[in-house]
Amino acid sequence: MLPARHGDAILLGWGNPDERHYMLVDGGPAPAYAGIAARLSELSGNRLDLLVLTHVDGDHIEGTILLVNDADLKLQIGEVWCNGSHHLVRELGPVQGEILGALIGDRGIPWNTSFGGSAILTSPSEPFPVIDLAGNLRVTVLAPDSSALRRLRDAWLAACQEAGLGFDSPESALQALRSKPRLTPKASYLGRAVPDVRELARSRKGSDTSVANASSLVLLVEYGASRVLLAGDSTPAALTPPIKRLLAHRELSSLPLTAFKLPHHGSSQNINAELVRLLPSDHFLFSTNGSYFKHPDSEAVATILEYGRPDSELIFNYDNARNRQWDDDLLRDHYRYRVRYPAENGSGVVLTLG
Numbered sequence: 001m002l003p004a005r006h007g008d009a010i011l012l013g014w015g016n017p018d019e020r021h022y023m024l025v026d027g028g029p030a031p032a033y034a035g036i037a038a039r040l041s042e043l044s045g046n047r048l049d050l051l052v053l054t055h056v057d058g059d060h061i062e063g064t065i066l067l068v069n070d071a072d073l074k075l076q077i078g079e080v081w082c083n084g085s086h087h088l089v090r091e092l093g094p095v096q097g098e099i100l101g102a103l104i105g106d107r108g109i110p111w112n113t114s115f116g117g118s119a120i121l122t123s124p125s126e127p128f129p130v131i132d133l134a135g136n137l138r139v140t141v142l143a144p145d146s147s148a149l150r151r152l153r154d155a156w157l158a159a160c161q162e163a164g165l166g167f168d169s170p171e172s173a174l175q176a177l178r179s180k181p182r183l184t185p186k187a188s189y190l191g192r193a194v195p196d197v198r199e200l201a202r203s204r205k206g207s208d209t210s211v212a213n214a215s216s217l218v219l220l221v222e223y224g225a226s227r228v229l230l231a232g233d234s235t236p237a238a239l240t241p242p243i244k245r246l247l248a249h250r251e252l253s254s255l256p257l258t259a260f261k262l263p264h265h266g267s268s269q270n271i272n273a274e275l276v277r278l279l280p281s282d283h284f285l286f287s288t289n290g291s292y293f294k295h296p297d298s299e300a301v302a303t304i305l306e307y308g309r310p311d312s313e314l315i316f317n318y319d320n321a322r323n324r325q326w327d328d329d330l331l332r333d334h335y336r337y338r339v340r341y342p343a344e345n346g347s348g349v350v351l352t353l354g
Helices: 030-040 058-068 095-107 146-163 170-178 197-203 236-250 273-278 298-307 329-335
Strands: 010-016 019-025 050-052 130-133 137-140 219-223 226-230 257-261 281-286 312-316 337-340
Touching: 030 058, 050 058, 058 095, 095 146, 095 170, 197 298, 236 273, 273 298, 298 312, 298 329, 329 337
Parallel strands: 019 050, 226 257, 257 281, 281 312, 312 337
Antiparallel strands: 010 019, 130 137, 219 226
């Protein structure tokens, strides 16, 4: 039982010492959050398998809101269980429930996925829901039933109407959160400028038409099982045809690379979805400090993340704000990639293959 003052914050741990699993049930009230966060920062693996919100009273939900929005804590959350407006199709949630739901959606945390994304409830005519979690923990849901959720609907609707909050509206809920500093941690996920990868990838327009760039030497270097493409400043029009000829010659549908030095320092006009699909790579290399042409372009990096295969690595030979924006927990978890920077600027990056 964590020090949650007049509220609840119950931490359950299970499993072997070398493979611990954790469930947090409720987050206590806002004034108790500092002590709760300090304890959670000590969890092995910095991860909760499951975060459960039993109900939307302040002494249970306020700390939960702070936890989900705490960018300093960087706690990974495998799944959230709670009933909110997103899951109760025709039922509305009170202000804090709407805020928590908006944050869960904003972070992309799996929400009630163990229940098919629906409300968590029981029925007298059906067996109790039973969920088996990793590490051999079995959870049986005993309540609430549908009548309790209908009563919740009425109270929830009244609270939302009184606050002027719309139904299942993340925008209005997050706006409401901005007016509640006691529910906002020092470093908030809400305040981050996270690149919209899909939108950036789709917004990539045009291709490089430079005669000089199109004349670049492009080298495929192979040694044992390692295969590296050094693309100079080549353009899509110049690079795509020889890649397709090589694929036809080798009877391949794509050319898996160990490393791909992006053409033209990661310019958005020198890489496109077709090339990313034809050239799946373990490592994408960006060679530029961005001082002259502001490379790499965000649209180019987003194209790689959106259309490339998962588990690749972005390697930048300079550490700066333009490149650091991709060192983001949410993006890395969603797109399953890694990032690497030099130990110090000016030292370059060494990639050892094979």
